[in-house]
Amino acid sequence: MQGTILILDGVSTNRIMLKVQLSAAWYHVVQTDRLEGIGALLRRVRPDLILCAMTLPDGTAMDVKRALLADESLAGIPMIAIAGQNDHTARLSALESGIEDVLSQPYDDVVLLARVRSLIRAHAGLEELRQQSGARDMGFAEDTAAFRGPARIADIALVTQTPGTGAIWRSRLKGHVAHRIDLHRMEDIQHLLRDREPDVIVLELSDGTTGLRLLADLRARGSTRNAAILAIPNPANAHLAADALDRGADDVMPGGFALRELVLRLETLLLRKARADRYRSTLNARLQAALTDPMTGLSNRRHALPELDRILHEATETGQPFAVMLADLDHFKGINDRFGHPAGDAVLIETARRLRSQMRPGDLLARIGGEEFLIVLPGLSQTQALGAASRLCSRINGEPFVVPGQLRPVPVTTSIGLVTVAPAAGAAQLSAGELIAHADRALYRAKDTGRNRVSLADAAAA
Template identity: 55%
Template sequence: MAMSVQGTILVLDGVSTNRIMLKVQLTAAWYHVVQGEKLAGLGALLRRTRPDLVLTAQTLPDGSAADVKKVMAADPALIDVPIVAIAPQNDKAARLKALSDGLDDVLGYPFKDTLLLARVRSLLRARAERQELNIEGSAQTIGFGEAPQVLIAPPSTAEIAILTQTVRTSALWSNALTHQTRHRVTGHTLPDLKGILSGTIPDAIVVELAPNSSGRNLLADLRSRGATRNTVLIGVLPDDNPALAAEALDRGADAVCMGGFQTDEICLRLETLIARKTRDDRLRATLRRDLAESLIDPLTGLFNRRYAMRALDQIAHQAPETEHGFAVMLADLDHFKAINDRYGHAAGDLVLTETAKRLRVVIGKTGFVARIGGEEFMIGLPNTSTDQALKQAKQICETICEKPFQLPDRPAPVPVTISVGVKLCTPPELSHPGEADPVGRLISSADKALYAAKKAGRNQVQIRQSAA
């Protein structure tokens, strides 16, 4: 059985032997390779092949790696595709030029298979993480067209930590960076991470990777920690050691600089990687906010129906494991329409927000409270008994009716009451073979109890203990 390819890589080079060599190396590692030789027609080639990564010669017959970057940056679908330039091994000026043009990395030709493949793996891994963020982000905009591409500037001053074997090296590197970058630089020594992890987490960490040091293990450690998982990690090797560079990339380094600490190169890499981290951090924050907003009622700040249904489903699934019962309550403000009609919708909104505050106080951390309709609330109480649930249900009625609601432009507070229907459930009640929607049945029972409370005169609690 044939293995599936792990991604599409576009190789751009005017020299056919170079393209063939790269294709052999990459195809052997189960990548799908597409070839091109010049800038002309690149746009059509990119649209047709949709590569996951581009390897391009620094100089093409009719352009340069920088021109490739410009073509790709113009297409929103390709803006996050990593681009690696291939330059002569010892051409420092070419390497710096490619980095200053915003390319993701530069590989010196000729290079070892191990280093090439480690760099490809590292960049594809980072792109896959960004794609997941973008997919989740675009899911928030379904039905509203495509989310616009927002250019986010990197922070004016980022936090950069230097982590070296000796205090002297740390001081030298920190001093060199401080003079060439606007960022705040702090020096630390291996293997002590306390200084880095105890304060403000750095945006980037530059790690000295001596052949026999703990630096490479430290990369994996930093990448695995929640605090530093998204921190930029740059490794610095004292000499040209492709095997160690490949290992560092596989252990989590975003970039590796060989041949010692080159201030110009470190500064360029920091700018590109910190800018990318800023965009990713902003997208993560937006996703967290959007997720929270999708589960919160904007008027009251309570959870909404979507959250309530998920939470209740989880409570129901966990009940058999804990062997404890739980309760579902539906609470409905009495004669709420009359409040809206008599005092206006703004007054009605104030009653709802004040009701939400009072319900939160009663329920506290014992369960959840959600607004699931205009004036209807759902309360879920895990691990509760009949007596406990009834006590809290009565407290709900009391907290609403005992203190009338103060409304704007009304000299006298307005009395409000609430009716509560309670459905108590024990784990055996969930054992209905073939039942498609046990949670729906429980809510229906609570709704019947609520109807009974309304029919009996409102401002009271009614309970259903049967499964029906």
């Protein structure tokens, strides 16, 4: 099955006709005839889309939308309202409530199915983001009210094909939206692709090829793929709008430009994009947390080892040398025992800060153990690496550590085990694990010979 669709309609023949049509397209269809009990039904069925009659025996489509918005886990489910006639006022009321689209009977089957495909695809992507972000599971879920309005002024790009259209549309929109509106001609959109990603792209479709081709291109590019795209056929063309939905448009206006309707659709798209952006932000934060040491802010072992593998692979391909170091604070247990664990934590944080100050772009610095740090410096010869390691030691021991709660600074030193790699064509290369083992043995040798020094491992590769 491609998705689950909930049909709400008090007229049984309407439900039957829709079910036959949607079942033939391999959708799973669930039916009900009233608003009563809708919350429990939605939580049990978890539909991907709701098709709802504009009026129900005990409510309206707008009441259903309010029930969705009242529950964060259901708020992202899209809706299409089915109106018995082309009632312009009721259509605008439905769009204002957040309902994604309103179709009037008799509706075009091609447009209906294109809209169904588009909304289910969008919902699936949003739901996948929500689950991946784990916002609710991690306690990051926010009240649905946070999504009732964009938190900032948005960037809207008008991309038009016919001369003068963009200026007319922008002139009519100004005063009705508080967002920034930029104009772009379809044949000259370099700035759109190069500058910051707009929140919404309003795209004029004046023929059946140029606009659709650009739509597919915008959806594929990294700089615009997360922007919401609203396509407006000019002149009105329902089947061209359906094609745009299947090419990746998030919304369309088959009847052409209509100011009030465009304003409402823009706000709904901005709300949906704000929700998706929030999920992406939470997901990125979660991934970052999984790869970062929470105390020092450095990379952790989970991130560092694959990075070392990557650096090793690149060095093997390019023949560039690199250095691997293990730095371990001397007598760190004594610091904890004498001054307490908060003092030890402060020493680790300051150590990370001092080491980080010596890193170049492209260097790797990670905390991989209690007081042990992994440092990988690409592009350094053995002589350069010895000099870098010596500077790191001096950066730690050159100035005592000021520890909160202690009257006197705490002296701290570090020992470093160093291994350098100079890849040679045809020569067997050590793995990342073997390089760390070499550096670890060199580190122990530094400890055994007095600490506060650098020890160089035997050659890692010819």
